[in-house]
Amino acid sequence: MLRNVVVIVQDGVAPFELGVLCEVFGIDRSEEGCPVYDFAVCAVAPGRVRAKAGYDLYAEHGLDRVADADLIAIPAGVEHDERVASDPVLLDALRAAEARGAWIMSVCTGAFTLARAGLLDGRRCTSHWKYTDRLARLFPRAVVEPDVLYVEDRRVITSAGTAAGIDACLHLVRLEDGSRVANAIARRMVVPPHREGGQAQYIARPLPGPTGSPLQATLAWMTERLARDLTVERMAEHALMSPRTFARRFQQETGTTPYDWLIAQRVLLAQELLEETALSVDAVAERSGFGSAATLRHHFLRRRGTTPQNYRRTFCPGSATA
DSSP states (O other), X not given: OOOEEEEEOOTTBOXXXXXXXXXXXXXXXXXXXXXXXEEEEEOSSXXXXXBTTSOEEEEOBOGGGGGGOSEEEEOOXXXXXXXXXXOHHHHXXXXXXXXXXXXXXXXXXXXXHHHHTTTTBTSEEOOOTTTHHHHHHHOTTBEEOTTBXXXXXXXXXXXXXXXXXXXXXXXXXXXXXXXXXXXXXXXXXXXXXXXXXXXXXXXXXXOOOSSSOHHHXXXXXXXXXXXXXXXXXXXXXXXTSOHHHHHHHHXXXXXXXXXXXXXXXXXXXXXXXXXXXXXXXXXXXXXXXXXXXXXXXXXXXXXXXXXXXXXXXXXXXXXXXX
């Protein structure tokens, strides 16, 4: 479980991306049954740090706080500028944290700092779509995936722009502290509890608002019927569109296909059922729309990197796994 979280700020730090990390990990939500993280904002040395927006921040802690942290996060800043040099002491601290198995995360251009430390060598990673070509050019040993929201590779998580940073944070909370905690944080932040990391960064049109869109109404309709046989034809009929138009609109407005969206929601439901109920894996498969334990296992393993049984053992050690 995550307990000790450190965010490292440098001159030029972007306030919004810093705020994302503070909002997810730095607020006491114990009233809602969430863990309280031992949270600190640090700099290479305690003192003033210049923010990108033209004002100063004061970091009370130096890098000594990094030594015991479960998670070290780097928000966006000016690291993508080739003229900017990261402090060698900071890079050494990141290497040491990675070597002892801590989680390392970057939001947006914070990935450039991780790359300078060599942490992205041979790892899949991403950044804001505007800078992924530069990241790949400057650090050819990094395996840059330019079109995704976030990437997790061997305890290093990199994310794209601001909203993708929220997604990456919630993804990590879900991995370490479970769906209930991630959902509670998302609910307080009024954001979706889960978006797949492989979803496209750039969406031609924003997701429609809660009213006035046939597609939004259909998304809600689909969410309420995950256990049923939902074909594209049925989805399109509900949205009052032809299947071809529906598939095109869906891709434009969500960044993914109807099938991938549906599978992602079913995996998320299965994950919650595995955590929160004593249902057998067969029953979880049925309730989440996969029909059989084998099909559930296939999709769960592909999207979560583990089997439903192992996932339940991790989050509910005393539960049956039949």
